[in-house]
Amino acid sequence: xxxxxxxxxxxxxxxxxxxxxxxxxxxxxxxxxxxxxxxxxxxxxxxxxxxxxxxxxxxxxxxxxxxxxxxxxxxxxxxxxxxxxxxxxxxxxxxxxxxxxxxxxxxxxxxxxxxxxxxxxxxxxxxxxxxxxxxxxxxxxxxxxxxxxxxxxxxxxxxxxxxxxxxxxxxxxxxx
Amino acid sequence: xxxxxxxxxxxxxxxxxxxxxxxxxxxxxxxxxxxxxxxxxxxxxxxxxxxxxxxxxxxxxxxxxxxxxxxxxxxxxxxxxxxxxxxxxxxxxxxxxxxxxxxxxxxxxxxxxxxxxxxxxxxxxxxxxxxxxxxxxxxxxxxxxxxxxxxxxxxxxxxxx
Numbered sequence: 534x535x536x537x538x539x540x541x542x543x544x545x546x547x548x549x550x551x552x553x554x555x556x557x558x559x560x561x562x563x564x565x566x567x568x569x570x571x572x573x574x575x576x577x578x579x580x581x582x583x584x585x586x587x588x589x590x591x592x593x594x595x596x597x598x599x600x601x602x603x604x605x606x607x608x609x610x611x612x613x614x615x616x617x618x619x620x621x622x623x624x625x626x627x628x629x630x631x632x633x634x635x636x637x638x639x640x641x642x643x644x645x646x647x648x649x650x651x652x653x654x655x656x657x658x659x660x661x662x663x664x665x666x667x668x669x670x671x672x673x674x675x676x677x678x679x680x681x682x683x684x685x686x687x688x689x690x691x692x693x694x695x696x697x698x699x700x701x702x703x704x705x706x707x708x709x
Numbered sequence: 710x711x712x713x714x715x716x717x718x719x720x721x722x723x724x725x726x727x728x729x730x731x732x733x734x735x736x737x738x739x740x741x742x743x744x745x746x747x748x749x750x751x752x753x754x755x756x757x758x759x760x761x762x763x764x765x766x767x768x769x770x771x772x773x774x775x776x777x778x779x780x781x782x783x784x785x786x787x788x789x790x791x792x793x794x795x796x797x798x799x800x801x802x803x804x805x806x807x808x809x810x811x812x813x814x815x816x817x818x819x820x821x822x823x824x825x826x827x828x829x830x831x832x833x834x835x836x837x838x839x840x841x842x843x844x845x846x847x848x849x850x851x852x853x854x855x856x857x858x859x860x861x862x863x864x865x866x867x868x869x870x
Contacts, residue, residue, distance in 0.1 A: 563754065563797065563798060563800045564798055564800070565798060566794065566795060566796070566797070566798040566799075567796070633767070658771075659767075659768075659771050663771060663772065663775060663796060664796065665796070666796035666797050666798075668754035668755055668768055668797065669754070669755065
């Protein structure tokens with residue numbers, strides 16, 4: 534058999550491989566330019582106590598997690614039980630960022646379904662969300678002791694992501 | 710033909726309407742014009758096949774409002790673009806910058822075209838040379854005569870009434 538006849542076949546296999554890779558990637562997973570950069574600072578009122586402020590500055594020296602959520606967000610509800618379970622392990626403080634929400638709705642959701650958050654900051658107009666490049670809730674950031682974003686998860690955290698990516702990262706960050 | 714042209718015109722007219730659909734009720738026309746120019750070059754992160762100018766999603770509204778504020782604050786287009794890229798990455802731009810990670814994107818199609826042209830030229834040249842140089846050897850000539858003779862005798866046999 535003439536080996537040159539194999540060239541179209543090889544090209545075809547290459548093409549199929551490229552397309553397969555392209556199709557299996559999630560177009561919603563936009564790589565965040567914020568990873569490896571300092572977490573944008575802000576100072577906004579908390580959800581439960583609007584007069585009390587929260588700022589990422591106050592978390593310096595600790596590894597923490599920022600979870601962007603909203604009561605109107607279906608995927609957040611999906612993720613909620615896992616966050617509650619995770620918060621019970623007291624691995625790190627989970628700060629909520631209640632994104633473009635109504636205070637009353639958000640409080641009701643936390644009362645009804647449990648509250649995994651150390652505290653939630655209230656970002657009613659989504660201004661902080663823009664600084665964090667939020668475009669699909671829920672989004673979760675892991676921020677290290679120096680205040681640098683080390684990981685971003687778009688969409689609900691799954692048990693696999695928590696076990697394989699987030700937990701090892703937290704352990705590593707806590708050691709340094 | 711006339712129907713065809715008027716249909717085309719209608720399509721273009723509608724296209725124009727759609728492109729302006731999400732433009733907010735103009736406050737300052739100059740600001741709005743710049744807003745449209747900037748946001749047409751950007752992708753809406755929520756509905757990824759729409760531009761920021763055309764999207765009705767909540768985030769797109771917020772981002773347009775943000776861009777409008779920045780225009781009013783006297784920021785340049787470059788600064789505004791950088792603001793968006795800082796938050797959402799190059800993905801937000803419809804025209805990604807040329808840099809090592811996007812070389813394949815920018816140069817890939819041309820490379821493939823070039824490979825295709827080279828391949829075609831090589832094939833054509835080879836085909837030409839092979840057609841020119843084909844002369845039969847003595848052995849082949851002898852076999853050809855035999856074959857032709859057989860065909861001729863068979864033909865005569867069949868042609869008999």
